[in-house]
Amino acid sequence: MLTAILAGSLFCSLVLARWGDGIGRRRAYLMLWAALACGGVVIAVGAPWWLLAVVALTGALSVEVIESGPFTTLEQVMLAGTGRPQHEVVRGFGLYNAVAAVAGTAGALLGALPADRRLLGGVLVVAGVIGALLAARLPGDVEAPATLPGDVEAPATLPGVPRPRLLARSRGPVARLAALFAVDSLARGFVVQAYIGYWLSVHHGATTQTIGLTFAALGVLQTASLLAAPLVAARVGLLRTMVFTHIPSNLLLAAVPLVPGLPAAIALLLARACLSAMDVPTRQAYVMALVPPEERTAAAAVTNTARYLTRPAGPVLAGVLFPLGAAMPFLIAAIAKTGYDLSLWRIFRSVRLPADQHTP
Numbered sequence: 001m002l003t004a005i006l007a008g009s010l011f012c013s014l015v016l017a018r019w020g021d022g023i024g025r026r027r028a029y030l031m032l033w034a035a036l037a038c039g040g041v042v043i044a045v046g047a048p049w050w051l052l053a054v055v056a057l058t059g060a061l062s063v064e065v066i067e068s069g070p071f072t073t074l075e076q077v078m079l080a081g082t083g084r085p086q087h088e089v090v091r092g093f094g095l096y097n098a099v100a101a102v103a104g105t106a107g108a109l110l111g112a113l114p115a116d117r118r119l120l121g122g123v124l125v126v127a128g129v130i131g132a133l134l135a136a137r138l139p140g141d142v143e144a145p146a147t148l149p150g151d152v153e154a155p156a157t158l159p160g161v162p163r164p165r166l167l168a169r170s171r172g173p174v175a176r177l178a179a180l181f182a183v184d185s186l187a188r189g190f191v192v193q194a195y196i197g198y199w200l201s202v203h204h205g206a207t208t209q210t211i212g213l214t215f216a217a218l219g220v221l222q223t224a225s226l227l228a229a230p231l232v233a234a235r236v237g238l239l240r241t242m243v244f245t246h247i248p249s250n251l252l253l254a255a256v257p258l259v260p261g262l263p264a265a266i267a268l269l270l271a272r273a274c275l276s277a278m279d280v281p282t283r284q285a286y287v288m289a290l291v292p293p294e295e296r297t298a299a300a301a302v303t304n305t306a307r308y309l310t311r312p313a314g315p316v317l318a319g320v321l322f323p324l325g326a327a328m329p330f331l332i333a334a335i336a337k338t339g340y341d342l343s344l345w346r347i348f349r350s351v352r353l354p355a356d357q358h359t360p
Contacts, residue, residue: 035059245279
C-alpha cells in the first residue's frame with residue numbers, strides 16, 4: 001500500500017507537470033479531492049486492498065502531512081499566483097504549512113483511537129467532499145497565464161489553452177534544484193520520526209509516553225518555526241533563510257546521538273525543531289519565484305517528485321547502517337544535509353529572483 005501511495009504521488013505529479021495547466025488547476029484540484037473521497041468510501045466499506053491500491057495510484061493519498069503529493073504541487077502554484085507582493089506570498093506559504101502541521105496533529109490524535117475502518121473512511125469522505133466544494137469555488141485567476149505568440153503573457157486563461165514546452169526557460173535551474181532537493185529528501189529519510197522514536201527507546205529506554213510527549217512538543221515548535229520563517233525571510237531573503245537556518249539544525253542533529261542521557265537528547269531535538277522546518281515555506285516560495293508563471297506547475301511537480309523518489313530509500317539505508325552504530329544515521333543525515341545547503345548556496349547565491357529585479 002505504501003508503495004502504491006508513493007507510486008501514485010510520482011505518477012500524478014508527472015501528469016500535472018505535463019498536462020496540469022491544460023486540464024485546468026481548479027479542475028485537477030477538484031479531481032484529487034474527489035479521488036480522496038472515493039478512497040474513503042473504499043476503506044469504509046471494507047473493499048479489498050488491491051482496490052484501495054488502485055485509488056492510491058490517483059495520487060490522492062499521501063504518507064506526509066506537509067508537502068503531501070500532487071495536492072502540494074497545485075497548492076504551491078495557486079498560492080504563488082495570487083499577484084501579491086513577494087513578502088505576502090512567503091507569509092502565505094508559512095501560514096499554509098503551519099495549518100497543515102496543526103491539522104496533521106489533529107489527524108494523528110484521531111489515529112490514536114481504536115482502529116475503525118468506518119471512522120477512517122468517513123473522515124476521508126468528509127474531507128474529500130469539503131475539499132471538492134472549496135476547490136469548485138476557487139477564483140478563475142488561479143489558472144495558468146496564457147502564452148501568446150511572441151512570448152507575450154496574457155493575464156489569465158481557461159483550461160485547455162495550449163501550453164509551451166515543459167520547462168522551456170527554466171529547465172536548467174529547476175533540474176539543479178530537483179537534484180539538490182532529492183539529496184536533502186534522502187538525508188531526511190535517515191531520521192524520520194519513527195526512527196527517532198525507536199532510537200530514543202533503544203538507546204535511552206524512553207517510554208512510549210515520553211516519546212509521544214516529545215513528538216507533540218516537536219510539532220508545536222515546528223509549527224511556530226513555519227510561521228516565523230517568513231519574518232526571517234523578509235529581513236535576510238529566501239535563500240539565506242533556507243541555508244543559514246538549516247546548517248545549525250544539521251549540527252544539532254549530529255549532536256543528538258553524542259550527548260549522554262535522555263534529557264540532553266530531547267533538548268537537542270527540541271532546539272533543532274525550532275530551525276529544521278524554516279526552509280519548507282521559503283523553499284516552496286523560492287521555487288515559485290525563480291520560474292516564470294507559465295512554468296510554475298511543471299517546476300513544482302518536478303521538484304516535488306524528486307523528493308518523493310529518494311525519500312523512501314532513507315529509512316531502508318538507516319536500517320542497514322544501524323548495526324554499525326546507532327549514531328550513524330544521524331551523522332550521515334547531518335553531513336548530507338549540510339552538503340545540500342552549501343551546494344545550494346554556492347549554485348544559487350548569485351541568482352537574482354525576478355521579483356527582486358526592480359529593487360536596489
